[in-house]
Amino acid sequence: MFGFTNSLNRIFKERLKIDESLKNKCTFKIGGITRFYVEIESVKELKFVLKKCKKYKIRYFILGAGSNVLFPDYFDGIIICTKRMNKVELQNFNRVKVDSGTMLQNLCNICKLNNLSGLEWAVGIPGTVGGALRMNAGAFDNQICNYLESVTILRNGKIENINAKNLSFEYRKGVFFDDKGCFIINAVFHFKTKMKNIIERNMNLYLVKRQKTQNVMFPSAGSVFKRKKNITASEMIDKAGLKGTAFGGAMVSKVHSGYIVNTGNAKTEDVINLINFIKTKVFEKFKENLDLEIIIVN
Numbered sequence: 076m077f078g079f080t081n082s083l084n085r086i087f088k089e090r091l092k093i094d095e096s097l098k099n100k101c102t103f104k105i106g107g108i109t110r111f112y113v114e115i116e117s118v119k120e121l122k123f124v125l126k127k128c129k130k131y132k133i134r135y136f137i138l139g140a141g142s143n144v145l146f147p148d149y150f151d152g153i154i155i156c157t158k159r160m161n162k163v164e165l166q167n168f169n170r171v172k173v174d175s176g177t178m179l180q181n182l183c184n185i186c187k188l189n190n191l192s193g194l195e196w197a198v199g200i201p202g203t204v205g206g207a208l209r210m211n212a213g214a215f216d217n218q219i220c221n222y223l224e225s226v227t228i229l230r231n232g233k234i235e236n237i238n239a240k241n242l243s244f245e246y247r248k249g250v251f252f253d254d255k256g257c258f259i260i261n262a263v264f265h266f267k268t269k270m271k272n273i274i275e276r277n278m279n280l281y282l283v284k285r286q287k288t289q290n291v292m293f294p295s296a297g298s299v300f301k302r303k304k305n306i307t308a309s310e311m312i313d314k315a316g317l318k319g320t321a322f323g324g325a326m327v328s329k330v331h332s333g334y335i336v337n338t339g340n341a342k343t344e345d346v347i348n349l350i351n352f353i354k355t356k357v358f359e360k361f362k363e364n365l366d367l368e369i370i371i372v373n
């Protein structure tokens with residue numbers, strides 16, 4: 076372990092954190108301690124960390140903005156955060172190349188300023204581009220994969236550039252969702268052109284819609300469960316009478332039943348107990364098994 080700490084320390088210096096609190100690394104504001112935490116700035120640095128993880132048998136987790144994760148009380152490994160990898164490059168023919176750590180909101184803004192239309196619906200989603208691609212983030216019957224042209228990943232030590240046509244996407248299941256070792260490095264998106272003021276107007280409309288239904292005020296990780304074909308998880312939770320149900324500091328939001336909120340000092344265990352309770356009650360009423368949308372890190 077000393078070898079791992081020492082070799083990372085030499086490269087990352089104060090960017091390598093030891094026994095770092097996870098609470099402020101996620102929108103839920105829940106979580107204990109991670110043994111190691113680092114914010115990488117390049118693919119070279121990423122490869123270096125992964126090489127050392129392999130050598131010293133250290134587990135790792137790739138983190139974007141932490142807006143879709145529930146952290147444990149203790150993570151015995153290293154959290155590798157992408158937020159410092161955030162270059163955006165405008166290309167010819169309405170294409171934009173974006174590093175995975177770029178905030179989706181930044182990309183939306185850059186699109187607007189450059190008359191590029193496509194992501195208006197994504198305004199208000201608080202994650203990175205990498206997280207959005209991994210989760211195939213979406214809203215208002217739209218999803219990010221609709222604008223993806225190609226993606227560059229690091230998998231098994233190799234960099235691969237893959238055309239989006241050769242990838243499969245499902246509802247909230249994006250780029251190599253089931254392969255935890257696949258790291259999204261950057262992506263090229265293809266948009267249409269529209270006047271800036273029209274893009275802005277549409278963004279504002281989506282934002283208003285979002286604020287009406289999702290203004291939950293407390294920290295959360297967005298929708299906890301995936302929607303079913305004909306009914307949303309929040310409708311089922313609502314009809315099961317679970318709005319406002321609380322376990323410790325974790326509560327079913329009174330504004331949007333699909334959200335679990337942290338009303339104060341929620342613990343990971345509170346959220347997990349509440350999730351299990353909701354699943355049981357919804358199954359009793361609807362004979363439907365709710366699937367998780369959030370990622371439980373363990």
Ligand SMILES: Cc1cc2nc3c(=O)[nH]c(=O)nc-3n(C[C@H](O)[C@H](O)[C@H](O)COP(=O)(O)OP(=O)(O)OC[C@H]3O[C@@H](n4cnc5c(N)ncnc54)[C@H](O)[C@@H]3O)c2cc1C
Pocket residue numbers: 102136137138139140141142143144157175176199200201202203204205206207208209210211212213214257258259260295296297298370
């Ligand atoms: C208030 C609120 C509203 C939300 N509304 C929506 C919504 O409307 N629609 C929607 O789809 N989601 C929504 N979300 C959920 C969340 O914002 C999205 O899923 C977002 O895309 C996650 O991005 P992130 O960077 O925060 O990912 P993280 O939470 O950091 O990570 C999520 C997953 O992606 C993986 N990952 C992250 N970066 C990479 C990378 N570079 N390479 C490989 N894997 C990576 C992580 O390992 C993890 O498995 C909402 C969340 C909140 C808190």
